[in-house]
Amino acid sequence: MNAVLEVSNLKTYFKKNKKTIRAVDGIDFEIGKGETVALVGESGCGKSMTSLSIMGLVPAPAGKVVDGSIKLNGVDLVQMPEKKMYDIRGKEVAMIFQEPMTSLNPVLTIGDQLTGVIMHHLKVNKKTATEKAAEMLGIVGFSDPLKTLKDYPHRLSGGMRQRVMIAMAMSCNPKLLIADEPTTALDVTIQAQVLELMKDLSKKFSTSILLITHDLGVVSELAERVIVMYAGQIVEISDVDDLFEEPLHPYTEGLIHSIPAIEGEITRLQSIKGNVPAPGTVLPGCKFAPRCSKAFARCTEEVPGMYVREDGRCVRCFLYDGEVVE
Amino acid sequence: MSKANILLSQREKANERFHENLLDVQKLKMHFPIKTGILQRTTGSVKAVDDVSFTVKKGETLGIVGESGCGKSTLGRALIRLYEPTDGKILFGGNDVTKLKERDLGPVLRRNMQMVFQDPNASLNPRKSLGSILMEPLRVHGILNSREERMDHIAEILQTVGLHPTVINNYPHEFSGGQRQRIGIARALILNPELIIADEAVSALDVSIQAQIVNLLEDLQEKFNLTYIFISHDLSVVRHISDRVGVMYLGKLMELSDKESLYDEPLHPYTQSLLSAVPVIRKGGAVKRDRIILKGDLPSPANPPGGCVFHTRCPYAMPQCGSEEPVFREVVPGRHVACHLFN
Structure with missing residues (x-):
């Protein structure tokens, strides 16, 4: 891959x-x-x-x-x-955050915030950027993107704000x-x-x-x-x-x-x-050992490495020692 | 005999005159006025709780x-009279507590009904040590006489909720989130109440800690024969902890049933879509359930739709639903629904 x-x-x-x-x-x-x-x-x-x-x-x-x-x-x-x-x-790389209200600027319209990103990254003029912004809002499910572009974040519900964040994140592909x-x-x-x-x-x-x-x-x-x-x-x-x-x-x-x-x-x-x-x-052994129900002596003394199993699964635990070690 | 046990036996005596229904809520309304303009004229109201009726039996857990x-x-806060209900009746242990005066609230209501809040950071005073946080309710309600007795009782409660009594002089910031929630529970428990309203009590916690607190709540219920109203948005946790579950939408109860029937065979279309929306861990290619995705957002509670409040998003809406409000009634023994489909 x-x-x-x-x-x-x-x-x-x-x-x-x-x-x-x-x-x-x-x-x-x-x-x-x-x-x-x-x-x-x-x-x-x-x-x-x-x-x-x-x-x-x-x-x-x-x-x-x-x-x-x-x-x-x-x-x-x-x-x-x-x-x-x-x-x-x-x-x-784009990112969307947990709380869409704090990650959108409350004093700029949705349109300003979306086109700003698009103009900066795709080096296009305002008109093309607005078209692209409206297209993205349509993709994330706004029924009237042109109206939403003129709205401020506080007018939108939590779910809609998160859609705006997704539109913004996806706008530059x-x-x-x-x-x-x-x-x-x-x-x-x-x-x-x-x-x-x-x-x-x-x-x-x-x-x-x-x-x-x-x-x-x-x-x-x-x-x-x-x-x-x-x-x-x-x-x-x-x-x-x-x-x-x-x-x-x-x-x-x-x-x-x-x-x-x-x-x-x-x-x-x-x-x-x-x-x-x-x-x-700082613990001398496995970091999970104090809470682990299966911990044994070795767990508190040595730091376990990552064991890669035959089926490709990786696990950091001494229980799987003896299987292939990376 | 320990102090908790003495308190417990006193309460059992008091209980003999109590009805089987610990709490009986009748057509409770909690409306908040919307004020606009310079004159602050009331131009409308947010119907946060609108015509809600239910009962809570002693020793059971009602999930909301x-x-x-x-x-x-809002429902939880109105029940404990942190808000003045607009209309309706709250009968607690046979007493009408809806119109109690401020000075009677303590001995009659708050002494026996306590609340655990969602955010233990916001609900614990950062400038008070654990000892004084827990001492205050005892002092206010005049429970136990000497400081020593009270301290002993505090130490005992701390152990009950799984905290070591040596932390009594620590401040809230010295505890982890899970420990803070244990303090919140200890504070609710220290008056030995009948009913605890837990408002999103485990929602802010990590899952492994959440499980500890859910288990603790269950243990305490068994030990002290507590009654819970467990308010949460987390359908899985509510299913785990409750005996009966009520589903609310825009200030109204849509469905109230015993847990098994509600989760196995939800009647109200809203309950159906709510349950289908919960992301489920699928093991070994388990069949994915059909998901009913609701269109749009929750309408504003200041301007709820006429007729059935859910009709704007309901997949089964009929013409009748927009004009006529369905009555919340028992359609099968023990199952209450407000929907025209069941007329």
Whole structure:
């Protein structure tokens, strides 16, 4: 598969009170053309920081990508000077955020915001840009795009604002779309609409999507492959069906069993004991060991590597030692 | 005998005069005026809760689901009299609490009905230590006499909700989100109430922590024979925790049923589409359910559609639905629906 995005050994660290916080601690993954990959994990696991690293938006000077590379079609974004990143962001990689109200400018019309992006990246005049903007709004399901162009964000509902964000993100036909919790702030009936839309668009434009979410239901709807992160590291990479059928890592298993089902038998929820480790905690062994129900002596002494199984699934857990090691 | 147990036995005595229905809500309305212009004339009203009737039995969990703006949180707040209801009646343990005066609210209502809020960051005072957060309700309601007794009771409640009593002098920011929600629950529990209204109590938490809190709520219900009204937008969690479930849309109850029938065979078209919209984890090529995607957005609650409020988005809407409001009534024993399809 031709990888659109290749992330290798990415490390994003933060300095806080002279302590180093390893928000992203050496992760490797790739996303193929037209593929939808979900990045799953609980708050503080580093999933959002991964996306900001790709976008080159890590809050400086506290945070910094200290090691590794992020290759978009072979070009390393980490080494890219800031000025050049302006042309990458929005054109090659676009992003949609969780809360569409805070990511749209409240004092500019939808039209101004959409055409601004299009004029900058596609180097076209205002008239062409407006036509393109109206076309995009039509694609994301606005019945009267020309009227919407003149509206301000506060006049739109949450679902409609998220559609505007999607229209803006897709307007320059990016190779990679990063969707950071795109439907978390939306109601279920609106979420269903937006998920349908994202599915259609990724097919239509064969855009690769990096979907960042904590909602495993959304993952199951949209993604083909799943990356599970815990405390800054990837603990498992699997195809979506395999992951839900047979989760390998004890953390993934715990995560899946923590969710109450919408159908079938109701049993007591299996929670994962304890809390996510505080950022900056350094453990000698596996980061999940203190919460893991299957932990044994080795887990607290040695850091597990990534084991790649014969079927291609990767898991960072000593339970799978003896199978092929990368 | 521990203090919690003493409180519990006192309450059991008091319960003997209580009706089987702990809470009886009759045609409750909560309208907020819309004021415009310099003179602030009332030009309309947002009917956040409009003509809602239901009962809650002792010891059960009633789930209330709906999308944002449907009035589920307003309902919870009106029940505990954080708002003055516009019209209707709230009977709590046989007493009419709808028109209680401010000074009677404490002993009659708040002492026995407590609330757990969604965002533990916003609902805990950042300048107060855990000890004083939990001491305040005891002081206000004059429960237990000495400081030592109260401290013992606080320590006991902390252990009940899974926090170590040594953290009593810590401030809210020193706790994680899950721990803060445990504090919120401890604060609700410390007065040993009859009924706890949990408004999106687990929505802000990560799934692994959410499961811990849901389990905790279930354990507490068993231990203290609590009654819950569990308000949430998360249909899966509501299904897990509730005995009966009410579905709200634009201030109205659309359907109220026991959980099994509601989730297995939803009657109201809105409930059907709501359930079908939930993204489901599919295992091993399980058959995808048919999804009913609703058109458009929720109409403004300030200007709700006439007739049935759902008719603008309903896939089964008939001419009658636009003109005549359906009555919320029992169509099958134990199942209430407001829809013309079931006339």
